[in-house]
Amino acid sequence: MTIVASGSAVPATTPADKGVGPLLRAWREQRRVSQLELALRADSSARHVSFIETGRSRPSEEMVLRLAEHLDVPVRERNALLLAAGYAPRYPETPLDDPALDALREGMERLIQGYEPYPALVVDAMYNVIAVNQGIQMLLDGIPESLLAPPLNAMRLTLHPEGLAPRIRNLREWRGHLLAQMERQIALRRSEPLRALYEEVTAYPVPGAEDDGQPAQSVPYFALPMRIEHEGRTLSFISSISTFNTPMDVTVAELAIETLLPADPATVKYLHSLLP
Incomplete structure (x- = not known):
């Protein structure tokens, strides 16, 4: 990674x-x-x-x-x-590969690697993927190379009909959650590039993936899970997003670390079975 x-x-x-x-x-x-x-x-x-x-x-x-x-x-x-107002900008925008951010990059690497075997990734303000761990790479098995070419975008990858979308068993619910998240970000940032991405992904056709037959509330989830198929079984994850407190750099302010927490014991057991 x-x-x-x-x-x-x-x-x-x-x-x-x-x-x-x-x-x-x-x-x-x-x-x-x-x-x-x-x-x-x-x-x-x-x-x-x-x-x-x-x-x-x-x-x-x-x-x-x-x-x-x-x-x-x-x-x-x-x-x-x-x-x-006629003043100089206060906050620098340091490229992520700048040596000044070495400690930040290394810290994020350790963080998402330490989260394995559970999936974790780092994205920027446009949902472009900065880094992933082995848990995320496992979920990307079989995705066409055209969608994995840089810059890899988490929203495109998730909602594209040739991406993860056909594998997500509760796609309509999860898609609604992601689009609502983007709408909140657009309201916060008032970003035209982000709005263009939103319009792009909302226009994707929604694959008609059949539900796996498991009732959505058969388990008392504390948050909406993403239920995704992997090698013939359905894994359930709860998403958590972390950002940096009081950032003094534009690049750092726009980074987010997303971790996928297993939502049921079966998912925990399966992921740990993959450990060497």
Whole structure:
């Protein structure tokens, strides 16, 4: 298993030529926060927030960052807001293969390798696959090479009719979960490339894979499982996604580690049987 650059960074999606005021107002309205509520959070006044949004007042660099933090603006977009306000970007975007991120890459490698035999992978903001462990590679057996060619994309791989989709026994439920996840990310990041990917995968035909006959709630799952066929048996997994706290780099902020936790004893037993 190796960690490689995905080769498709997500461009900044907040145009600086609009000015910082309208952009901050758009983020505030998207978050459904009033000027007064935002002002209280940012230790300011509703009047000052109003003046910033209308262009009557130029916010300080500190104020831009403070408002962005309380509006939960992604790190990449915070740079764009700073540019729109006339300031230099605060957060670098370090290539993943840069020596400065050696410790990060090694840590992620150890993490997903240590999770074996259970599947785990690392993706970026566009769901491009950065790294996988042996558990994921097991699930990819038999997938056409055309879908495995870089840049490998987790959403395409899962929902494409020649990918994992025909093997997923509860495909319609799992597909709905993934599309809802993408919709939340689009709302958070307002990324046109991500929206284009969403439109692409939603247009894929849904394979008519027959259910394996197991009732969806025969086991009291604590979260929606992905039930996927592998070599004649159905494995069940619960997905968990982890991100980095307080990232100070765009690349790091957009990385996510997804782990698939076995959802039933049969899956645990089978995966451990594969260990050497």
